[in-house]
Amino acid sequence: MTSVTIRRPTDWTGIIFAVVLTLVIVLPLVVVGTWAFTNVWRFPALIPQEFGLRFWNQTLARADVWSSITMSLTLATTVTFLSALVCLPAAYAFARLDFPGRNILFFSFLAGHAFPKFGLLVAIAGIFLQLNLIGTFWGVVLIQLVGTLLFMIWIPVAAFQSVDRRMEEAARDVGASPMRVFWSITLPQAGPTIAAAILLSFVGTFYETEGAWLIGAPQVRTLPVLMISFINNQPVIQYGAVLSVLLWVPSFIALLFARRVVNSGSFARGFGG
Amino acid sequence: MSVLKIKDVSKIFPNGNVRAVDSFSLEVADGELVCLLGPSGSGKSTLLRMVGGFERPTSGEMTIDGEDITHVPPEKRPTGMVFQSHALWTHMNVFKNLAFGLKLRKVAPDEIKRRVEAVLDLVGLAGYGTRHVAQLSGGQQQRVALARSLVLEPKILLLDEPFASLDQHLRERLREEVRDIQQRLKITTLFVTHGQDEALSMADRIVVMRDGKTEQIDRPDVVYREPQTPFVAGFIGTMNLIEGNVANGIFSKAGYSTPLPVSDGPAILAVRPEALDLAVASEGSQGKVHRVTDYGTHGLVDLELNDATRVKAMVSHPDLFRAGQGVTLAPRAIAAYRDGVVIHRA
Numbered sequence: 044m045t046s047v048t049i050r051r052p053t054d055w056t057g058i059i060f061a062v063v064l065t066l067v068i069v070l071p072l073v074v075v076g077t078w079a080f081t082n083v084w085r086f087p088a089l090i091p092q093e094f095g096l097r098f099w100n101q102t103l104a105r106a107d108v109w110s111s112i113t114m115s116l117t118l119a120t121t122v123t124f125l126s127a128l129v130c131l132p133a134a135y136a137f138a139r140l141d142f143p144g145r146n147i148l149f150f151s152f153l154a155g156h157a158f159p160k161f162g163l164l165v166a167i168a169g170i171f172l173q174l175n176l177i178g179t180f181w182g183v184v185l186i187q188l189v190g191t192l193l194f195m196i197w198i199p200v201a202a203f204q205s206v207d208r209r210m211e212e213a214a215r216d217v218g219a220s221p222m223r224v225f226w227s228i229t230l231p232q233a234g235p236t237i238a239a240a241i242l243l244s245f246v247g248t249f250y251e252t253e254g255a256w257l258i259g260a261p262q263v264r265t266l267p268v269l270m271i272s273f274i275n276n277q278p279v280i281q282y283g284a285v286l287s288v289l290l291w292v293p294s295f296i297a298l299l300f301a302r303r304v305v306n307s308g309s310f311a312r313g314f315g316g
Numbered sequence: 317m318s319v320l321k322i323k324d325v326s327k328i329f330p331n332g333n334v335r336a337v338d339s340f341s342l343e344v345a346d347g348e349l350v351c352l353l354g355p356s357g358s359g360k361s362t363l364l365r366m367v368g369g370f371e372r373p374t375s376g377e378m379t380i381d382g383e384d385i386t387h388v389p390p391e392k393r394p395t396g397m398v399f400q401s402h403a404l405w406t407h408m409n410v411f412k413n414l415a416f417g418l419k420l421r422k423v424a425p426d427e428i429k430r431r432v433e434a435v436l437d438l439v440g441l442a443g444y445g446t447r448h449v450a451q452l453s454g455g456q457q458q459r460v461a462l463a464r465s466l467v468l469e470p471k472i473l474l475l476d477e478p479f480a481s482l483d484q485h486l487r488e489r490l491r492e493e494v495r496d497i498q499q500r501l502k503i504t505t506l507f508v509t510h511g512q513d514e515a516l517s518m519a520d521r522i523v524v525m526r527d528g529k530t531e532q533i534d535r536p537d538v539v540y541r542e543p544q545t546p547f548v549a550g551f552i553g554t555m556n557l558i559e560g561n562v563a564n565g566i567f568s569k570a571g572y573s574t575p576l577p578v579s580d581g582p583a584i585l586a587v588r589p590e591a592l593d594l595a596v597a598s599e600g601s602q603g604k605v606h607r608v609t610d611y612g613t614h615g616l617v618d619l620e621l622n623d624a625t626r627v628k629a630m631v632s633h634p635d636l637f638r639a640g641q642g643v644t645l646a647p648r649a650i651a652a653y654r655d656g657v658v659i660h661r662a
Contacts, residue, residue, distance in 0.1 A: 202602040209403035212370055213461075216397045217417030217468060227416070232405045 050144065060160035078284035098281035107269060108286070115266040116293065118180070121250040122187045127153035127245050129188075131237065135225070137196065140264035152196045163259050171258055178262040186254035191244040198243070242301050246294045266290055318381055318471035318504040320344040320367065325376030327528075336362040338528035339376070344472075347502035349495070351515040354525035355551070359478060360508045363525075363637075367506060368397045368474050380471055397474040398532030400481060402450045402457045410436070410460055411445035417468045435467040438497060455486045464496065466501070473498070475507040478565050479514065487511075491518055512552050516540060524548045544662065546653045547587045556592065556627045558585045565654070570600040570623035572645060576652055579662050582652040589616065591649040592629040594637065601642025603627060610634045619643060 086093035176182030214224045252267040270286040327337040337359040344350045352360035353638040369390030414432045439459040479487040516536045524531040532544045543549035560569030567576035603619040615634020652660040
């Protein structure tokens, strides 16, 4: 008996794409990561002359770094919580109810993303100035809340719509009240996709810079805002690099958590896939 | 004792002002299985959903054991519904699917376990409690869906085309099992289907529906043998419906004629293929053989009258007929309809 081996042609286009993508995504991360753990790296050396944690010690010794980390985590948690509180019932209403102006209202959540964001923020800042919200925690919360609306409305709407109505009816049939149906059937069915939306909102808020800077600075200083001031005001690259690595930590933890509760299909379902 | 009464129930959907169910009345006796049979859009599923509480009737009244349930929400009705798509909760295992309704009723955990195991045994799924829904076959999922309703011991069981998504072999097996269980439990059942085989083999009575109205309510054998309208005649089984004219007691159509003792005028002659004898005729033929299909146990002859009207006849010896042959027709049992009602049966 002879075996025939079919050789698949090498997909050079695919390989080139993969290499280019890897370089574009990974290379900046490697450079930033390297700078964060570098004590000395002078031109024209290709690799640092001295690795070390000197700049970590210096950065973490600063009180403003710790206060900005706390501020960023508090802000991201508060905004995500409030966004979920406001948006999830609204998303359920968009998914399940038919009311006048539903479509226009639904698409209006895109409006915030249809303009150059900075122009919108400046306009809002003008209103916040009159309301004495500039430089306040709740001013930043409000401006960042606007940024989460798209994810927290559109993705949960798709999630609720993908829940089979017959499952909900079957629950009512066995004696569940509408509220019990929501908690025991609809939410667990839509849960992974909603978790994806919450994750995106948290990470998006944590990294949000423009709104936090325009509305919050200088009193409310988040980690990304602090990083920008470090990069702008300090000639030492390592400070910015250390903060960048610090900024990865929450999203890394969030993604690890997400892998446990969210499968990749949940993201796809959230976008109607 | 569980009797379902539906009195003059109508349902008009606001979108497009569609009258899905039109002044429908029915009484389902204790332990009886009634099939709602009709084509798509005949209103049978809407009617079942109204009994289940998922649609509100526009008018009319529904009672179970004399108690008005017309405006009672589904969770408070003594009904159990089995959905076409099974509608099992995929985030729960089989046991939890069955126990959910019992927990809502605050049944003690030991009693929940006993009742769930008993009903799983009843539907032939003993030991499947820990399985996840996704691990079950289509037939097993349908059994779980049935068990989920039965475990709550509803007064009225509602089945909404429960076998539609299953293959033919499984469908036949399951409908026998469901009928056995229904008869063993003596549970009053309303069953929606568009499959006439299901209706004929399972039902104590069949309600044939069309455009939201009742065409006929009868025992399966009566519906099959004595359809009251041309629609029922054409919908149940295979029926030759020949539109022609009656003059002086003779029905005629394109060279074919047969005695029909009714008044003169247009009429529809209805003949089942199995009640139509054929004979090969070299002269004076009334039709021509178009195609012969041999099914092994019997044959089916498709023939054309002189105006190309198609007629089917079931024959025991299909080898006697060939395409192009002239034949004469001799019906053994006929019915005749005029203005939508039966005017003669012999």
